[in-house]
Amino acid sequence: MLEMTPVAADVIRRLVEGESPSAGLRLDFADGDLRVTRADGPEEGDEVVTGRFGERVFVAPGSADYLDDKVLDARTDRDGTPVFGVSRR
Incomplete structure (x- = not known):
């Protein structure tokens, strides 16, 4: 199952x-x-x-298998816009 970093969770809560x-x-x-x-x-x-x-993340059915062993992370760009990415655990 997809996991999320504390940073991603915080960004999601704010959004x-x-x-x-x-x-x-x-x-x-x-x-x-x-x-x-x-x-x-x-x-x-x-x-x-x-x-x-x-905080809640909804994974589209066709993406669940790909994202199953991944971690969702987030950062903000220079404008303060959140940028999300995934990586392997």
């Missing part, structure tokens, strides 16, 4: 702060690109990963 309790980020890995979007909740078939403090 969905003030939204519904079911909100989180949706990950979809397709064509070699990781797409990260804010979501109000999981779509049908999504794998739901919940962090220590309730």
